[in-house]
Amino acid sequence: MTGSVLEVDLDLLAANLDRVRTAVAPAELMLVVKNDAYGHGLDPVVERAEREGVRWFGAFDVLTGARVRRLAGDGARIFVWIADTPAQVSAALASDLDIGVGDRRLLEDILARGGTGHPARVHLKIDTGLRRNGVRPEEWPDFVATAAAGERAGALVVEGIWSHIAEASDEEDDLARARFDDAVRVAEAAGLRPRLRHLAASAASFARPEFRYDLARVGAFCYGIRPAGGPDEEALGIRPIARWEASVLAVEGDVARIAVGARDGLFRTLASRVEVATPGGRRGLLAVHGSTSDVRAWPGAAAGDRVVIFGDAGKDEETATSLAESIGTIGEEVAVRVSPLVPRRYRGRR
Numbered sequence: 001m002t003g004s005v006l007e008v009d010l011d012l013l014a015a016n017l018d019r020v021r022t023a024v025a026p027a028e029l030m031l032v033v034k035n036d037a038y039g040h041g042l043d044p045v046v047e048r049a050e051r052e053g054v055r056w057f058g059a060f061d062v063l064t065g066a067r068v069r070r071l072a073g074d075g076a077r078i079f080v081w082i083a084d085t086p087a088q089v090s091a092a093l094a095s096d097l098d099i100g101v102g103d104r105r106l107l108e109d110i111l112a113r114g115g116t117g118h119p120a121r122v123h124l125k126i127d128t129g130l131r132r133n134g135v136r137p138e139e140w141p142d143f144v145a146t147a148a149a150g151e152r153a154g155a156l157v158v159e160g161i162w163s164h165i166a167e168a169s170d171e172e173d174d175l176a177r178a179r180f181d182d183a184v185r186v187a188e189a190a191g192l193r194p195r196l197r198h199l200a201a202s203a204a205s206f207a208r209p210e211f212r213y214d215l216a217r218v219g220a221f222c223y224g225i226r227p228a229g230g231p232d233e234e235a236l237g238i239r240p241i242a243r244w245e246a247s248v249l250a251v252e253g254d255v256a257r258i259a260v261g262a263r264d265g266l267f268r269t270l271a272s273r274v275e276v277a278t279p280g281g282r283r284g285l286l287a288v289h290g291s292t293s294d295v296r297a298w299p300g301a302a303a304g305d306r307v308v309i310f311g312d313a314g315k316d317e318e319t320a321t322s323l324a325e326s327i328g329t330i331g332e333e334v335a336v337r338v339s340p341l342v343p344r345r346y347r348g349r350r
């Protein structure tokens, strides 16, 4: 075939899920599937994860959450943390989603529904310093008091308290964790009994046991995407589940033209900074055009040969994160940039 294809190995996903669950225990894994499961394809990822026994999914928005509900069935717990309008609140409740609530207006939208015999399951979000949304500490006592009143009135049940941290420096994260613990105490003093506290994503939940609490919201590591500048895949015990391959369209002198370019989501800035894996070994990526790119040719290069843009680090391959490191970004950015128009091919889809 000509063009490029993203091959996703769901058996590797299953192995990573095992590894992550062991690493974050006794906290439970919440598999984060935002951005079309980090570009890997929501449906196959959720179907396989459900079969592997994953019970919690982090869906980000209500539309994705509703889709995960259809894929994963009634037994799954599905967390969304963006619900902007009363209509979205209704849609979230219709799909039995758990809703992250990080501002007073959303809390009031939920209270306005009154419960109607089916209280909303909410997770209250404290801003522990990231300032991305979340209730500021000075507003928290009033916020949890309102939520507690709503719980007594049967409009909602506060299932969890949560926050998001930068995972950039231990000192900052420690400060965030202290604020988080304070917020939990204030909520309990207001009469709430949240069973689920969640704070950490991939990096902190692996490296720092005290950040695991009851749920670990993990995306990157489940897909085998290691942190830029951090420990490698072997140290983490994970493997990248995706391989992005492109075919050679033509060879002209010293240049092999391959069927993948900026329109497919390949960063133009990678040109002359990285190499790709070819049948003749690693070769420099010389230029990235709109729908093609130029690679330094290898002996015997011919139309139809396949090259690997990123893969699982074996056989001369770069990974999403190693590419990212060469242009100062993170592996997730490289993975989610692969255009939805690039066909996905799945291994291990049963």
Ligand SMILES: *Cc1c(COP(=O)(O)O)cnc(C)c1O
Binding pocket: 032, 034, 081, 164, 200, 201, 202, 203, 217, 218, 219, 220, 221
């Ligand atoms: C994306 C996201 C995560 C997962 O982060 P990873 O580093 O990919 O594990 C967890 N929580 C929230 C709120 C997120 O937005």
